[in-house]
Amino acid sequence: MNLKFTKKEKWVVAGLLAIPTLVTLLLGYPRYESFYATGDIVPIQDLGIDGNVYFTYIEGGVTNNNLEKFLVQMEYFGNDRPVRFQPMTPAEREWEEEEMGDVYKEVVISNALEASGYSEEIDSSQDEKYSRILDQAAEYHGDSFGLMVAIGLVEEETGIDFSQGGKYKIAGTGTMEFDGTVGSIDGIKEKLLTAEEHGVTHFLLPKDEEVYSLYYEGESNQKEAEQYKLTVNPNMKIVPVETLDEALEYLSNLP
Amino acid sequence: MQDRADSWGKYLFVFLIVGLASSTVSFLLSLVEAWDEEFYLDFILRIDILVGVFTMISAVITTILFLGWIFLVHKEYNEISANYPITPGGALCRILIPFYNIFGLWTVYSNMSRFLIQLDASTVRHAVRLRTFIPFYYFSHMIYSFLNRKLLMDEEYSISLLLWTTGFEVLVSLFYLVMFVAVTSGLKAVREYQQQQRALVEEGEAIPEVT
Numbered sequence: 478m479n480l481k482f483t484k485k486e487k488w489v490v491a492g493l494l495a496i497p498t499l500v501t502l503l504l505g506y507p508r509y510e511s512f513y514a515t516g517d518i519v520p521i522q523d524l525g526i527d528g529n530v531y532f533t534y535i536e537g538g539v540t541n542n543n544l545e546k547f548l549v550q551m552e553y554f555g556n557d558r559p560v561r562f563q564p565m566t567p568a569e570r571e572w573e574e575e576e577m578g579d580v581y582k583e584v585v586i587s588n589a590l591e592a593s594g595y596s597e598e599i600d601s602s603q604d605e606k607y608s609r610i611l612d613q614a615a616e617y618h619g620d621s622f623g624l625m626v627a628i629g630l631v632e633e634e635t636g637i638d639f640s641q642g643g644k645y646k647i648a649g650t651g652t653m654e655f656d657g658t659v660g661s662i663d664g665i666k667e668k669l670l671t672a673e674e675h676g677v678t679h680f681l682l683p684k685d686e687e688v689y690s691l692y693y694e695g696e697s698n699q700k701e702a703e704q705y706k707l708t709v710n711p712n713m714k715i716v717p718v719e720t721l722d723e724a725l726e727y728l729s730n731l732p
Numbered sequence: 733m734q735d736r737a738d739s740w741g742k743y744l745f746v747f748l749i750v751g752l753a754s755s756t757v758s759f760l761l762s763l764v765e766a767w768d769e770e771f772y773l774d775f776i777l778r779i780d781i782l783v784g785v786f787t788m789i790s791a792v793i794t795t796i797l798f799l800g801w802i803f804l805v806h807k808e809y810n811e812i813s814a815n816y817p818i819t820p821g822g823a824l825c826r827i828l829i830p831f832y833n834i835f836g837l838w839t840v841y842s843n844m845s846r847f848l849i850q851l852d853a854s855t856v857r858h859a860v861r862l863r864t865f866i867p868f869y870y871f872s873h874m875i876y877s878f879l880n881r882k883l884l885m886d887e888e889y890s891i892s893l894l895l896w897t898t899g900f901e902v903l904v905s906l907f908y909l910v911m912f913v914a915v916t917s918g919l920k921a922v923r924e925y926q927q928q929q930r931a932l933v934e935e936g937e938a939i940p941e942v943t
Binding site: 480482486489490493494496497498500501504505541542544 | 739742743745746747750778781782785786789790793797
């Protein structure tokens with residue numbers, strides 16, 4: 478076999494080899510972004526809590542390079558669903574790599590039990606409840622259901638039905654701190670849209686305008702919600718709350 | 733025509749080597765996955781995906797080069813002999829048309845081998861070599877196509893299926909290379925035979941008709 482390449486042939490081979498090489502390098506180029514898409518609302522009963530409110534989850538994840546971003550875009554484009562990408566800060570990347578979302582999930586369940594005053598006198602009852610909720614919540618990633626878990630526990634403990642027999646469809650999002658404060662979460666726009674799409678009448682979210690900049694960059698959940706325009710369900714009420722007590726007070730005063 | 737076939741052959745040869753190398757790397761990375769899945773997920777997966785992207789794009793270019801090359805080779809055989817049984821377009825049809833290619837792929841090379849046997853004693857050894865490799869090439873190609881389709885369509889992920897598929901990918905790459913060398917050597921022998929015949933004509937001797 479004669480494998481002596483002419484100058485022209487060398488250029489052609491180099492050009493042809495450059496195609497897969499450049500495309501691979503381009504697709505493999507790092508692109509650390511988180512993505513968000515609408516998800517679903519889930520009855521708090523699915524976590525083994527005898528309440529009548531819902532928590533909201535959204536679909537999301539992270540991309541590490543252009544290829545992963547492209548594949549995510551294709552997947553959502555194929556399903557005719559919007560997806561939003563947002564560059565990640567180094568701190569957010571570290572959070573994801575350490576899988577801190579799951580650690581904080583355990584913390585918010587514990588905080589929700591404390592803040593709601595669930596079976597305060599019986600320690601073993603709290604432990605059992607904690608294990609059950611954690612078990613049932615295995616398929617959900619993150620800690621943003623803390624507020625709704627706490628409200629659900631209050632309903633179970635007191636027998637109050639904030640939905641008033643299904644008159645209201647109450648959903649929300651927000652973490653739960655040990656002192657009953659509602660903490661900020663990610664993907665507020667997609668959660669609001671998810672709630673709208675599922676006929677929610679009242680949507681609770683963190684009132685974090687004053688504290689958000691102390692911990693995070695960008696706009697607070699409260700600010701984003703104020704700027705959000707209801708499109709699917711214009712009658713949905715968006716209710717920012719700072720603490721569990723404030724949420725309970727609002728829900729108790731619903732007509 | 734010869735120059736174009738030779739140029740395409742050189743490009744194809746380079747890409748067949750690249751394909752063999754990248755499929756071997758894919759196979760080795762699959763072995764790592766089978767050996768230690770956690771290690772693979774933590775450190776290898778991203779590299780494996782990129783190797784897969786490179787292999788896939790290279791495979792597309794290789795396929796185009798292969799089709800162009802086999803077209804040109806058949807065109808040359810048709811110019812050498814008007815009785816050559818497969819036209820350039822016919823060769824492409826035998827390779828590309830689904831179901832027809834089940835036996836078509838085999839006949840592309842078996843006809844070439846038969847032609848070399850009938851041509852002259854000097855080309856017989858190339859014919860025999862080509863004919864020897866056809867079953868290896870054909871069955872590895874067919875088995876790989878089946879495994880690859882099964883791997884893509886199966887809902888349940890199977891590491892053993894992945895190992896078989898990547899293993900056969902290496903074999904297919906190897907046999908494509910072997911077939912390429914066999915076909916190229918055969919064509920070169922035919923050209924030499926033709927040159928000898930022309931020389932004989934120039935010396936005034938009769939030239940036997942190529943069938």
